[in-house]
Amino acid sequence: MKKFILFYRENTRCLNGSTPDLNGVFKVWRKASSLLGAEFNKNWFYRFTILLLVFGQVTLYGQSNTNNSQWGKNGPASAPVSPVNWANGNAQATNSHFTEGQSIPTRIELDGLTPNVPASVTFNINIIQGSDGQHAFDFFTGPNRIQEIVSPLDGLVGYNPVKSTYVFPIPNAGNTGGVPAGYYNETALKMACQQNADAAFPDKNSIWIYNGTVSNITYVWGNEDGSSTQQTYCTVTFTPTSTKALLVLGCHIAAEPSFACAGWGAGNGASTISGSPYHFHIDNICSPLSNCVTLGSQDQQMASNTIIVPPTCSVTPSSAEICAGATAIFTASGINGSGGAPYAFAWTGPNGFSASTASINVGVAGVYSVIVSDSDGVPAEAPCTVNLVVNDNPVPSVADEEACVGSTATFSTTSTPGYSYQWYLNNVLIPGATNNSYTTPILSLADNGGIYKVIVVDGNHNTDCDGEDSGILTVNALPTVVANDAEVCTGFTVQLTANPAGGTWSGANVSASGLFDASGLAAGPYNVTYTYSDANECTNSDGAVVTVNALPTVVANDAEVCTGFTVQLTANPAGGTWSGANVSASGLFDASGLAAGPYNVTYTYSDANECTNSDGAVVTVNALPTVVANDAEVCTGFTVQLTANPAGGT
Incomplete structure (x- = not known):
C-alpha cells in the first residue's frame, strides 16, 4: 500500500491554506506520485479527498498525529532573571531577550503516537537569511544554554519526569544530506567547539525527551521556496513509551564575535539581520515511521529585536606590576551593546574583592575580573580580566x-x-x-x-x-693610658707600672706583665710599650723609658790590726756600708780576742741611682810580739840602759 508523504522534500514550503498554494501542492504531488493514473485537475472527488487528508492530517493508515511547539520566553531585557515561560507565538523584545551564542529553549509536544513503535519528527531552522550570508540559527543544542531556569514540564501533565537524552551529532558528510561542504564544515567546527566548551554539562549538547528514547538524528539542508534563505532540517527518530512524547531542544543563535568559538565574524551574526528571520518549523511527523504526516502550520518566529547585543569591555592598563605597599589603578570601559551607556561594572578579585566602579585602586596580587553591563542590564558575554603582579620589596638589614x-x-x-x-x-x-x-x-x-x-x-x-x-x-673615645718610666741597675729587674692596670707590656727585655730584666744590659735608656683595651674594646698605648744605670765602682781597702786592737777600715767612694764579722757598718774592725790571721769583710755602696755594688777587703789580725823587758838597777843621779827582747822596742 502506498503512503501519503505530501511535502517531505528539501525544498518543501509551508501551506498557508490559499488556493494557489493548494493547487501547487497538488501539482507537485501529482508529479511525484502515480495513483492509478488519477487526474486531480479534472476529478473533483479526488481533490476533495486530498483536501481532507491535508487539512485533517490523516494518512491512509487512519492515524491522527497532533503537535504543538513552544518557545521558552524569558521576558524583556529589563526583566529580572526568572524561569522561562513556555508559550506559543512569536518571540519579540516585549517577551524575550537572548544574546548571540545562546540557545532559545524549544519544546515539541507530540500526541497520537503509537507506544513502543519507532517514530520520527522533522523540524527545521533558518540558518542563512537572504543573499548577504548572515546567519540566523546555525545548529541545535540542549535547551538550557541561557541564564534562566528551563523547566520543560511546566504546565504539562502525563509525562514521566525522568528524561532521556541524546547528544546532537556533529554534521558530517554522512548525515548532512545536501548540505554544501563549505557550510557543514564550518558548522561542524563551530558546533564541535561549542560542544567541547560545554563538555562538562552533557545536557547542554543533547536533545531531551520525556516518554521515550531517541535512537538517531540526521540533518538535511535546503532552500526556502528556492530563495537564498537556507535551512537545516533535523529528523529525530525516537521510540515513544506512551501516546504522547515531549522533545526539548535549543536553537543556537548564530554569533557574530570572532572571539567566540561559534562566531561567524563581524557582520555575519544573528543581530545583524532585521525583521523576523528566526524561524523554527515542524515539517512532519511519522508514527509509525511508515506513516508520515506533513505539517504546514507549526512555525515559530523570533523578531530580530529579541537578539540583544551584549557590550564588550576593555581595561586599561591590561596588566600591571607594582611593588608591595603600592597600588595600581585599573579602569574598565563599556563598548557598544544594545543598551549602550551608562554602563555598570561588577569587579571581583583576590580575597573576596568586589567593586562597582569603573576604576579600581588595588594592591593585592592576582587576577581581577570585571563584567560590564549596558543600560539594559545586559552583561558582556565574557569578563575582562587583568593581572596584577606584586613584587616584594627588598628587606635589607643593617646593624648598629x-x-x-x-x-x-x-x-x-x-x-x-x-x-x-x-x-x-x-x-x-x-x-x-x-x-x-x-x-x-x-x-x-x-x-x-x-x-x-x-x-x-x-x-x-x-x-x-x-x-x-x-x-x-x-x-x-680611646682610653687614657699612662706608662711610667723606670730605672734599673745593670743586672737587676724592675716591675714596670702603668695606668689603668690590666694592659700588656711589650718591647725588648720586658715581659707582658711588665717585669724588665736588665741582666747583661749596658747602661742607657730602653724603650718599652704599654697597651690597654677598655670595655668598649678600644685600645690605646703609651711608651715608657727604662733607664739602665751602671753599678758604681767600689774599692774596699785591706787593713791590718793587732789582736786586741781596732782598725777603721776605708773604701772608695765613701758613704757605703761595711759588713762581715767583727766590723761595724761604719767600718770599725775590732780584733779583740781574735787570733792572728786574715778576716774578710765587705763594703757595699749605693749611688744616687740606687745602684749598689760591693767590694771585699781582708783585715789581717797580727799577734802581739813576746816582749821581755829586763829589770835593771841604777843609782840616783845615774843612768842605766834598759834592755829588752826583741830589740827595737820603745
Missing part, C-alpha cells in the same frame, strides 16, 4: 656599629643577585658607596651618632622595588 676613635666601621647587608645598593650618611648620598657593604674613613669623636642608611633596589623586575634600613654609629 661601634668603633673607636682612630679606627673604621663597616656597615653591611646581605648581597642578593640583581640588587643594587646606595649608602647615605645622615641622608646625604655617599659617592661611590654602591656595594652591599660600606667602610667608613678613619673615625673621630665628631663622627659619633652618624646614621648610615642603605637603599636597596631589586633590579630583577620592571618595578625597581626598593627597601631601606639604617644603622647608627657609636664612636668611643
